[in-house]
Amino acid sequence: MNRDAIVLLQGTLDLLILKTLSWGSAHGYAIARWIQHVTDDALQIEEGSLYPSLHRLEKRGLIRASWGLSENKRRAKYYELTARGRHELRAEASSWAAFIGAVAKVLTSSDQPSWAK
């Protein structure tokens, strides 16, 4: 593990997967690569944990899986967003944004709490 690796919460990884798939269908490896690429490898996620998440999402009906052939002609499992998944992504993303905003407010606030005065 890198020192500056960020431990991801379960829900966060789901959100990342949904977001990734919102660009189009992809197999697990492509999802891992994309997250790695977009975050400059800051989120050193254990790639294995991606798969239980994928299967759980499939079970919840947020994504759908089908077998296809990859670029190098190998049999791979492709995932795509379902309508419900898209809906979920929107809801989760906005609550994520609200949460980030709240945390940011706390971190950047110049107001001191009363007991610190």
Next chain:
Amino acid sequence: MTPAHDPTWHRYLRFWGHDAERDLDDELRFHFDARVDEYVAAGLTHEAALAEATRRFGNLARVRDQCAHIDSQWTRERTMLDMLQTLTTDVRYAVRQLRRTPALTAAAVLCFALGIGANTSIFSVVDAVLLRPLPFHEPNRLVLVGEKLPRFGPDNFGVISRGEYSDYAKLVGRTFSRWAIYEIGAVSLTGDGEPEHVNGIRSSAALFDVLGVWPRRGRGFTGSDTLGSSPDVAVLSDALWRRRYRSDPSIVGKSIDIDGKPTTVVGVAPPSFQFPLGGDLGQPADVFLLMRLTSADDKQRANSFNTFFLARLADGVRSGDARAVVNEVAKGLAAAHPEYYPKDWSVLADVFPLRDRAVKDVRGPLFILLGAVGAVLLIACINVCSLLIARVADRRREIAVRQALGASRGRLVQQFLAESLVLVAMGGALGLAFAVWGARALAAHAPHELLEHYLPAADAGVLAVTGAIVALTTLAFSIVPALVPEREALSAALRDDSRSATGGRSRRSARQTLVVAEIALALMLAAVAGLMVRSFLRVRGVQPGFDADHAVTVRVGLSPAHYPSAGHIIQFEQRIIERLGEIPGVRAVSATNDVPMGDTRVQFALAHEGQPSATTPICAGEIVYPRYFDAMGMRMLDGRPIMTGDAASALKVVVVNATLARQFFGNGSAIGRRLKSGGLSAPTPWLTIVGVVPDVREAGIDKPVLPEAFFPALQTDTSLIQALMRTASYVVRTDADVGQTMNEMRRAIHALDPELPLVGLQPLSNIVTISLAERTFNTLLLGAFAVLALVLAAVGIYGLIAYAVVQRTREIGIRLAIGATPANVLGLVVADGARLAAIGAAIGLVGAFAFTRVMRSVLFDIAPFDPIAIAGASAVLLGVAVLASWLPARRAARIDPLTAIRS
């Protein structure tokens, strides 16, 4: 740990089939391999790349388990939904397919319905008679004790001599937990309404207690009822209470006249209660009376046997154990009471489970019927199966296209399963309707008391059996047709082999095998039915020994209250005979204790002078008034009949039947020889034989004839008159119309005493019919099943041959083109059908012989491999087979060679 590698082509295969574990491995391996490839491309060695990829991935095994867990939960949920969805689609599709071929569908449904219906109805009867527990508490522990006297032959009487009950009763606490004795007989009900005779039973107080059944209203008997000072009490059957007393709610406590004596009704039995169970155990009673046992009863030993000893086995005692104990008691009787038994007298006893005794006569026929309907169902299934195969063959194209489009074999099987499911469900529903109706009809016409109050309930057991039959049928007969084409459907159909000269070999042989099996089964059934019919005809041909036409019989009961002594009885019965003789057209009148084939058989041990052996034979006996043989239309073979002069003061005489004369005296004349009742040492008078009459089938047309003696009523001792002549049967031979004579008789008897109940006023020919009722019933039923089987088999053969002709159109065309005549073609096709029938018949005959042992029990005067019955059945079956192939053969012969070859 990396998942094992598969050859690539395997994976392509898995584009279709669905294998969760393999899929998961593939998915993870793809990720892994891609990562390794990436690192190798970046310049790492293969080992280093593997290590790095593994580090990046984390714990592979854990991930795999997690995913598998998630998947399996999900699959379970999804499979249920999927299956339901698939099933609905399949059923819809199946219905669509079936509607395309309405004739075939109707045939299949009808086959199933007939098979299932026949089975369910027979099974529900078997269930009621043989399987369902008797309506008593723990019925399997109820047994009857019966005695036999070795010196009078090998038969067990099934009853005991009344006084001996006290010795068996001592076994309570060790072998038995409770006991009761009972005797059966008719009782007369007078007073309110039409006087009538009903079945009655006199029992000791504990009867209801032993059976573990308590009256619905009121109470059973108690110990205090048996005291001499207490009034006479009775329990009524539910049926009698409803019918005669119109469900009077205040019946308990009322006094009614039974046998002319005021008797208090203390209870009404529950509706389901039926005792005795019928047959030779006695008809179900309508009136239960109390037997008051006194010390005088103790002397009733080893002379008359008509008391049933019913006992409940104690805990942990099996009937086998009881048998030995009871036999010990019986062997010790003579030593324990030397004052009552003649010297060197020995008694043996046995124990019979109640149910076995009750069903012993119907078990054989019922099992034969059950086997027969089983065969019918099998034939029906085979038929449907062969229909389905024929259809599969017709649908080769469809199947091939669907396979090419990627339908898996499992999917196709599922599809056929749905189709058969629809067929069987429809057949089953229709069959169940048949069954309910059939079982009702059976119960209504079955001449057996066990079914008297039996209403065929579609109870759980019967439904379960039907369900099982349906399920098995569906499975067996849907998978088969799906498997047959799979060997060839894809390849052959895509090549379009409708032009190939012969249909698929394997399919043809599969269907031929089915039809052969069908024919074998049908023949077995036909042979069994043939035997039954043959023996029925034999029975019908048996002369009853008397002239049943132009004669009427009626039974009249004289109550002990109004006709207390034997003298009263004799006197009054002679008056009745006199009055009946005055009816216009009447030629002869007499009376007897019971007409032939009635329900009371009286047997005597008769020794004759100079008898060599120590064994005294048991003979049938009848007590008759003068002119009895005239009234019955029996001519004398030798000597004279019983006459008015054979009175109390005259020489004691007896008339015997031909069998007795032959058995006792061989070819010598029986006239003038002497007989003694009860054995040589018995204190009874010698009786001189004055006449010989032809044999009469006393016990029933299909029962063997016993040696028989006829005793003059005027010379019979008083206790026998009291016991047997109180309910004498009259026989009136007339030249007038029988119906009119019956009315005149009723008037004449009621003119003497309007209170007298008349029982069974009927033409004498009726008793012959009734005696044959059970055999007639079984024969008809078996015959019906055999005809059903033949029809089904004929349909099967027809279908097969017709289909084969279609398949061979081209071949036949070629044959015709190169010079075969239509007659040749006809012969060719019919020979095909006949060949199959012959093979099936041979197998069927072997099968029919397997039933020999069971058949022996129901056949009359005929061997189980009677050549006429077997040959007849085979001929009928072959005829049916030839006929069934004849129709398609004619079509084949009319084929136009040119069109055929081009097709």
